[in-house]
Amino acid sequence: MTNLLGGRAAIVTGAGRGLGRAYARDLAAAGASVVVNDVDVAEARSVVDEITSAGGSAIVSAHDVSDPDAADALIATCVTAFGGLDGLVNNAGLYHEAQPWDERPAAMRRAVLVNVLGAMQCQAAASAVMRERGGGAIVNASSGGMFGFPSVSTYAATKGALAALTYSSALDLEAAGIRVNAISPMALTRMTENALGRGLAPSTKDAPPLAGIDDMRPEAVAPLVTFLLSDLAEGITGQFFRFDGRKVSVVTTNPFADHPNTSADDWTPRTMAAAFTGPLAAHLQPYGVERRLPPRQRATTR
Numbered sequence: 001m002t003n004l005l006g007g008r009a010a011i012v013t014g015a016g017r018g019l020g021r022a023y024a025r026d027l028a029a030a031g032a033s034v035v036v037n038d039v040d041v042a043e044a045r046s047v048v049d050e051i052t053s054a055g056g057s058a059i060v061s062a063h064d065v066s067d068p069d070a071a072d073a074l075i076a077t078c079v080t081a082f083g084g085l086d087g088l089v090n091n092a093g094l095y096h097e098a099q100p101w102d103e104r105p106a107a108m109r110r111a112v113l114v115n116v117l118g119a120m121q122c123q124a125a126a127s128a129v130m131r132e133r134g135g136g137a138i139v140n141a142s143s144g145g146m147f148g149f150p151s152v153s154t155y156a157a158t159k160g161a162l163a164a165l166t167y168s169s170a171l172d173l174e175a176a177g178i179r180v181n182a183i184s185p186m187a188l189t190r191m192t193e194n195a196l197g198r199g200l201a202p203s204t205k206d207a208p209p210l211a212g213i214d215d216m217r218p219e220a221v222a223p224l225v226t227f228l229l230s231d232l233a234e235g236i237t238g239q240f241f242r243f244d245g246r247k248v249s250v251v252t253t254n255p256f257a258d259h260p261n262t263s264a265d266d267w268t269p270r271t272m273a274a275a276f277t278g279p280l281a282a283h284l285q286p287y288g289v290e291r292r293l294p295p296r297q298r299a300t301t302r
């Protein structure tokens, strides 16, 4: 046990297994009192048992974050039990695979409700408490999937929403002393085992999507979250980090940076076309996990 987070209270959603379990255990080992939230209450209870038998402090929450009232109640549970709330890890997530033409409204809606609205509602309720108390830290679980991964367009969209949520709310919450960061973790869990089991992750020579994941452990990813919730991360907000337990990367995606561009007055579709055969022709970007060039770019680079 360290005392890095001594006297602090934190919530980890979806902490009954996988990455959330590892985050909760690591935060508790750093001295935080932790609300271990999961709709799978038996799993959450066993994580609380693991933490308390190791001398840590934790309680169970079975709240379903996709229900706004339950999300509010989850935040209130932490305040009531531990006298406040200093850290929130929006980790609960549903994985969803479908080809775009096979998508069904109920499954899409469920993914958005849990992954996006669940995190938004927890962040809303938590930031109100943290603002009142003078500060805090929030970590949102995004995914490299948001940059393009085959067969998961809905899941990827929900994870892109969390990156957008992070960037904008970090701006709004900085003055209140609340830091908000997003992470793209990589580890072998039920979620990634399911993806591998279904034969997702087609290996391309250049970038097999889940290459090496067999050796990536949730426990190895947890120190990034504990760091981000601690004062050691003071001054770090509005960031997106990718971490597989070994390599930690700062994801750079700001569209307001100085990208290849050209300007004109009175654009028409034809002058737009000329821009893409002229000054912008060489600048179309590879996309997705395999960094695939758009067909036009493939033709010109042959």
Ligand SMILES: NC(=O)c1ccc[n+]([C@@H]2O[C@H](COP(=O)([O-])OP(=O)(O)OC[C@H]3O[C@@H](n4cnc5c(N)ncnc54)[C@H](O)[C@@H]3O)[C@@H](O)[C@H]2O)c1
Residues within 6 Å of the ligand: 013, 014, 015, 016, 017, 018, 019, 020, 037, 038, 039, 040, 043, 063, 064, 065, 066, 090, 091, 092, 093, 094, 114, 118, 141, 142, 143, 144, 184, 185, 186, 187, 188, 189, 190, 191, 192
């Ligand atoms: N494992 C990876 O490599 C990876 C990669 C990118 C992103 N992520 C993200 O990290 C997070 C954790 O992933 P994991 O691999 O540990 O997944 P997991 O499926 O092993 O665990 C997710 C947990 O969330 C819980 N949960 C689901 N819906 C909930 C709800 N409505 N309310 C409360 N709890 C709920 C589940 O019961 C489960 O215990 C997810 O948001 C996932 O999208 C994981």
